[in-house]
Amino acid sequence: MDAFSHLFRQELAGLVTEAVRTELEKRFPQRAITPTAALKAREAAGYLGISRGSFYNLLQVDKELAGASTYIGDARVWRIRFLDVWLERRQGAQIKLPEKTIKQSEAQPGAPTREAP
Numbered sequence: 001m002d003a004f005s006h007l008f009r010q011e012l013a014g015l016v017t018e019a020v021r022t023e024l025e026k027r028f029p030q031r032a033i034t035p036t037a038a039l040k041a042r043e044a045a046g047y048l049g050i051s052r053g054s055f056y057n058l059l060q061v062d063k064e065l066a067g068a069s070t071y072i073g074d075a076r077v078w079r080i081r082f083l084d085v086w087l088e089r090r091q092g093a094q095i096k097l098p099e100k101t102i103k104q105s106e107a108q109p110g111a112p113t114r115e116a117p
Helices: 003-027 041-048 052-061 063-067 080-089
Strands: 038-040 070-072 075-079
Touching: 038 041, 038 080, 041 052, 041 075, 041 080, 052 063, 075 080
Parallel strands: none
Antiparallel strands: 038 075, 070 075
16 A cells, blocks of 8 residues: 555545544534533542542642632532642642541532532
């Protein structure tokens, strides 16, 4: 197979893949796969490798983390990029958490309680 045929096949395969993906997203929009740039508390806790309760406790002692959230509707979310930077800054450090497990509503007054443990 010559170089032209090889490039043509690669280009054609890319076009077909994109056309199929576009058509599937049109027909099944609820199944479209898109990267998530922000995580709810449960997901953020999992991303950091801790329990949701520990995450809420962490919000009590780390004002930077608590202040980095934003609300989309009633969902409180943290950007993945922020969580990565936050974690890098604490590399090698041990973070002391309060002994008492707190509820989400106590982590930030006025916060929705939908995800409270």
